[in-house]
Amino acid sequence: MIAVEVALSRVVADLVPTTGETVALSQSLHRVLAADCAARVSHPPLDVSSMDGYALRAADAPGPLTVLGEAAAGHPFEGVIASKQAIRIFTGAAIPAGADCVAMQEDCRRDDNLVSIDSPIAAGAHIRRAGMDFHHGQVLLKAGTLMGPRQIALAAAMNLPWLPVRRRPRVAIMSSGDEITMPGEPMRAGQLPSSNGPGLAALVQANGGEAVQLGIAADTRQSLAAMIAAARGCDLLVTSGGASVGDYDMVQDALTDHGLTLDFWKIAMRPGKPLMFGHLRHVPVLGLPGNPVAAMVCATVFLRPMLRCLLGLPPHNPLVSATLATEMPANDARQDYVRATLTRKPNGAIIAQPFGRQDSGALSGLAGADCLIVRAPHAQAVKAGDAVAILPLHGDC
Ligand SMILES: Nc1nc2c(c(=O)[nH]1)N[C@H]1C(S)=C(S)[C@@H](COP(=O)(O)OP(=O)(O)OC[C@H]3O[C@@H](n4cnc5c(N)ncnc54)[C@H](O)[C@@H]3O)O[C@H]1N2
Numbered sequence: 519m520i521a522v523e524v525a526l527s528r529v530v531a532d533l534v535p536t537t538g539e540t541v542a543l544s545q546s547l548h549r550v551l552a553a554d555c556a557a558r559v560s561h562p563p564l565d566v567s568s569m570d571g572y573a574l575r576a577a578d579a580p581g582p583l584t585v586l587g588e589a590a591a592g593h594p595f596e597g598v599i600a601s602k603q604a605i606r607i608f609t610g611a612a613i614p615a616g617a618d619c620v621a622m623q624e625d626c627r628r629d630d631n632l633v634s635i636d637s638p639i640a641a642g643a644h645i646r647r648a649g650m651d652f653h654h655g656q657v658l659l660k661a662g663t664l665m666g667p668r669q670i671a672l673a674a675a676m677n678l679p680w681l682p683v684r685r686r687p688r689v690a691i692m693s694s695g696d697e698i699t700m701p702g703e704p705m706r707a708g709q710l711p712s713s714n715g716p717g718l719a720a721l722v723q724a725n726g727g728e729a730v731q732l733g734i735a736a737d738t739r740q741s742l743a744a745m746i747a748a749a750r751g752c753d754l755l756v757t758s759g760g761a762s763v764g765d766y767d768m769v770q771d772a773l774t775d776h777g778l779t780l781d782f783w784k785i786a787m788r789p790g791k792p793l794m795f796g797h798l799r800h801v802p803v804l805g806l807p808g809n810p811v812a813a814m815v816c817a818t819v820f821l822r823p824m825l826r827c828l829l830g831l832p833p834h835n836p837l838v839s840a841t842l843a844t845e846m847p848a849n850d851a852r853q854d855y856v857r858a859t860l861t862r863k864p865n866g867a868i869i870a871q872p873f874g875r876q877d878s879g880a881l882s883g884l885a886g887a888d889c890l891i892v893r894a895p896h897a898q899a900v901k902a903g904d905a906v907a908i909l910p911l912h913g914d915c
């Protein structure tokens with residue numbers, strides 16, 4: 519059995535980011551930029567007012583000044599302001615030639631076509647300079663940026679209607695087992711619905727991939743072989759089930775028939791001991807255990823970083839620290855991923871409460887967990903109040 523960290527470094531070692539494609543800005547949420555993007559405009563495009571008020575020369579304050587006209591956003595005042603003159607101006611409007619500041623409306627007194635300024639004012643007040651935010655040609659969004667709502671707002675301000683993004687990695691997902699059916703299908707006695715296929719597909723989608731569910735192979739070499747063949751053209755093949763040592767655990771044999779180059783099988787991890795990794799004609803193959811919690815935890819720990827690498831993102835799965843609510847015994851040789859809830863104390867401390875039942879077939883606990891407490895191999899017993907490392911579980915895992 520190899521260590522989790524060694525396994526993790528091996529699964530991401532040879533991954534090359536997918537090629538780029540162009541998508542509309544409106545379709546770019548959660549996509550990763552494949553190239554640097556430069557602004558096609560300056561922002562703001564010219565000197566504009568940041569307040570509603572009067573544009574004037576600061577040296578002319580307190581006035582009174584003659585109001586020549588007005589400027590609103592998108593409707594500039596075309597004339598020139600001379601000494602003792604002002605214009606009414608609104609937020610976002612261009613600063614007229616000759617003016618060097620804007621007095622806020624609240625600081626001004628208007629009397630017919632005259633305006634007086636009640637507070638001291640300096641040149642430059644309430645003016646946003648052209649290009650204050652960014653200039654035409656400036657690279658503001660770098661290759662590798664994950665596009666969220668804030669980055670989309672910036673790209674729009676940069677006048678970029680299309681963006682170069684990494685193609686979504688195509689991940690073929692294959693479940694196996696004679697007892698497994700698709701959710702909702704008729705079931706014989708003893709059969710159960712596949713949770714791994716839909717759960718893994720959702721994890722792939724939530725992490726920027728395109729899931730291709732191949733279906734459920736029967737526990738025969740022929741059935742497994744047919745499904746493995748259907749994975750051609752994918753960037754990554756993920757199998758679930760049939761990974762252990764039982765007579766009907768034939769996934770690895772079927773993959774070997776197809777030319778699998780095995781990298782590793784079995785790691786020091788709980789849940790997830792029979793994890794397998796290799797390559798089928800250069801396509802990485804991640805063989806997940808069938809136990810539903812093991813499949814999803816291994817996907818969180820291994821598949822998520824693999825997807826990140828295929829998207830050109832750093833593979834990190836950062837651990838953070840929490841305070842333990844109850845004692846935990848010393849750990850054995852396998853790195854343990856313990857399902858737990860998190861609560862925040864009024865003083866800001868984050869408290870992790872492990873579930874009593876940690877069976878790797880019990881999905882209800884995983885779905886209700888906020889985090890996995892990560893316990894190193896041979897970790898010593900810990901007591902309530904001790905610090906532990908946790909892997910937070912968000913909406914994408
Ligand atoms: N003698 C040993 N037996 C087992 C060992 C071992 O080291 N020696 N390891 C155990 C561990 S740890 C795990 S994890 C499991 C992994 O088994 P497999 O990967 O071969 O998975 P299956 O036998 O196919 O199924 C296990 C379990 O999970 C259910 N399952 C399978 N696929 C799905 C699916 N798509 N959706 C929902 N549930 C699924 C299946 O019905 C079984 O109950 O091996 C232990 N045994």
Ligand code: MOO
Nearest residue numbers: 789790791812878
């Ligand atoms: O590691 Mo298995 O994944 O214990 O259930």
